[in-house]
Amino acid sequence: MNVIGLSGGVQYGNQDGAAALLSDGRLLAAAEEERFVGIKFANGLLPRHAVRFCLQHAGLDIRDVDLVVFAGATYKDFETTLRRFFKFHFGHAPEIRLCDHHSAHAASSYYASGFDEALIVTLDFSGDRKSTTVSQGRDGRIEPLAQMLKPNSLGIYYSAVTQYLGFQRDSDEYKVMGMGAYGRDCHDFSHILEITREGYHFHHRFIRGVTPDQPSPGKQEPLFDSFPMPLPPRVPGAPITQEHYDLAASAQAQLERAVLSLVEHHVRATGLDRLCLAGGVALNCLMVQKLRESGLVREVFVPPVCSDAGLALGTAYLAAAAAGREPEPCNHAYWGPEFTNDEIRRVLDLVGARYREVSDPAETAARLIAEGRLIGWFQGRMEFGPRALGNRSILAHPGDGAVKDRLNGLVKFREEFRPFAPSVRHAEGPRYFEGYTDSPYMTQTFTAGPRARSEAPAIVHADGTSRIQSVHATTNPRYDALIAATARRTGLPMILNTSLNVLGDPIARDPFSALKTYFASGLEALVIGNFALEKGSVE
């Protein structure tokens, strides 16, 4: 049974279009539409390129697809829209089914986790009128326990704070989280987000036009009228002051308290000791750290894609489970397109790039990193999800604290308060990070230990945390070999890893977009497949 799960849409407010293909419950391919169209978030688009990729990768024709599932149970007559979409772009429309947005979020985490029993919490701005749901997963079945309707939403709360601080909502929330590291939790937010015994209550009387049945205001319209904040709203682009950092820290701390209260209540009620998270708010990796360290549960799982792009996987999982197929856990994030060395060479020749062929790309890249170069690294299948996990990455040696400024100035062109993250060989993690547990998708932070602080200052944020990626030879042998080869030169089994793109662009998908990033930035070398490019080289 072949199922395609979809996310995205045709309204301006729909974003994160993606497609995932499951065959008898087993994930074969998944990708986000933004990588194909070159526009971040791909607002208002259904994922036709991503669907085409999934079919091509699996060697399937559209007529081999038994079912298409889309997360949007309250979308009016959307089956007709999808039927037209498939007929127009693919010449045939398979059977189409709609499912609930938050059920798909829950499935994307529970079935991917491989846990038999878990508490499942979904948190986002809103989807199908809901903002938060709690369910229990037992023996492959998901049973709802509680829900909160829009606008009682932690996503709306955090988006409103993001907008108040002069950033773009539904996009820049991670900047607020990063800013919090420089501030103090000194403002009481309980009149806005009240902590209750069962979780939280968001006092949404300050929020404009966001009832369950109303569409949300446009992205550039203010979400709030008279937000009772201790300082005036920051004008976008205005200097960021200590007061702004304190506001961000206070808002973040209140979010953490709300989620802790929600999880504590339901852990006590169910006795479940594993937690699966999904939904855009689960991208808040500091909040995930607080949950992990709270001792409320033994394990916390956050899937590689917890934004709405993850709905593509979640809907497909739900449909497979409903049809009696056992959803297979997903133990890595490398589900996107890949390119052969012949394909890469053709592009390099076409653009007239000066390059050399290398027999061992990992050794070549390790030498460059150890020499202090900022390099692009393009290998294997593209990641599904917002993080580059060692296949579409920019890499550097984190031993020099100044590398952050070089990266921000030469390559990433982004704000200095945003931290950079490390990839660490899994077995070495406990030597560098406190309370280390496996974190393969860069979805949670850890407090850096003394060795990480002294040997890898570039990946430790101002609050002493690092958003780590645990690297396994079993799921990415070439990337693990690269870190091992770097460690032989630097003594450090860890590298700085950020995504292969410049500010405002999606992560590179193909050799063309990798070369565009390389040539249009201060990247000093690129190792792409079995080829190496170095600026200033005469080879």
Ligand SMILES: [Fe+2]
């Ligand atoms: Fe969502």
